Amino acid sequence: MNEDVAVKVGKYEFNSRLFVGTGKYDTFELMRDSLAASGTELVTFVVRRVNIDKPDEESLLDYVDREKYTWLPNTAGCKTVDEVVRTAYLSREAAKSDLIKVEVIPDPETLLPDVVGSIEATKVLADEGFTVMTYTTGDPIIAGKLIDAGAAAVMPLASPIGSGQGFVDYTYINIIIKRYGGVVPIVVDAGLGVPSDAAQAMELGADAVLINTAIAKANNPIKMAQAMKLGVEAGRMAFLAGRMEKKQFASASTPTEGMVK
């Protein structure tokens, strides 16, 4: 890790290439300990209405130490550009930060991003001075348009949110990384299930991954967070090491000269 550079999102820098979500944990304590085990430096969460009838409910922020983690508010649940922009303004005030993850997700069955809306929301918010990280599909054309709209990071999904399927087909994410990997960070987000998925993303050349369900819904989230940390590190190290060429046919590892006949 000493030979690597930090991943830069706008003016923000992170040495850990594992970003973590805060949803679906059984308890705040478990979430807090899982975040610590993951070694993450960037944690994401969302604004929701306060329950006026139960105002004493514990606050998530009591468990996400601002000294240790950069806060990344997201717009999960927003279906339209208008909702995303409203949520972003609320989040900016609540977090006192311009960092925002834009998710425009109108369809509850697929949780696919509305890419047209995402481009629009990205432009509106980037023009207002937000540092926008945009959740998207694995479409390189959309990735290019998001960057033109001002996205500080592009976050293509590996597979459906919360599905743990890992990569279904990384053909096009590969192209996004090759075309835009040097322009803005490419952060694989959604659907990663096990550390080998995270390692695979990093081996392809992704700059980082964002993981939530795979950790929160593991039998032992703290242990899984630790495993994900190692998976991301291994994958990144392999990418920097430069993999061997894949060959169609066998190629002996041992010389045939000097064999006793």
Place this chain on the structure above:
Amino acid sequence: MDNKSEKLINIKVNGDEKSVPEGMNVDELLDYFKVKKQAAVVEHNRKVLRQKENKDVQVLEGDVIEIVRFVGGG
């Protein structure tokens, strides 16, 4: 709370109709609902308020108010 009176006004808070005493500012409204103010942000008639502005904004009849805070999510 110098101007707080017995008269009630109708406002909308987080989608629900509420009757609250007339004469409060937003900061006092948060106290009225016992909301933890440090973590809460208010949208008043579609305008997001800076937290330090809360005490400068009066709550009037018909106001539409959203009070939010951060929760877990990806």
